[in-house]
Amino acid sequence: MGNRILNKKGQGTLETATIFFMVMLLLGGIVKMWFWANNQIVKRQLEYNQTRVVAGTSVDGYAQVWPVYQPDELTEDVVLLSEGK
Numbered sequence: 001m002g003n004r005i006l007n008k009k010g011q012g013t014l015e016t017a018t019i020f021f022m023v024m025l026l027l028g029g030i031v032k033m034w035f036w037a038n039n040q041i042v043k044r045q046l047e048y049n050q051t052r053v054v055a056g057t058s059v060d061g062y063a064q065v066w067p068v069y070q071p072d073e074l075t076e077d078v079v080l081l082s083e084g085k
Contacts, residue, residue, distance in 0.1 A: 032079045036072075044069045 047069040072078075 029079050033074065036074055036078060040071050044071070
């Protein structure tokens with residue numbers, strides 16, 4: 001009878017460790033996507049600031065090239081393998 005209790009406790013420990021590992025992987029992926037999104041905001045803002053028209057500039061001599069900003073793709077490699085920095 002004592003063997004059965006030890007087996008159940010061992011299985012519970014194994015399941016808990018597995019779930020903990022999976023939750024850590026999920027949180028790591030979420031954090032990576034969060035950093036990716038923040039980097040996209042910075043890149044977009046820098047591109048936008050370079051295309052601003054200076055106050056008092058004549059519209060005749062100004063040519064806007066569109067699209068100003070093209071976002072990077074969020075792929076599995078970026079999230080899982082830390083590539084695409």
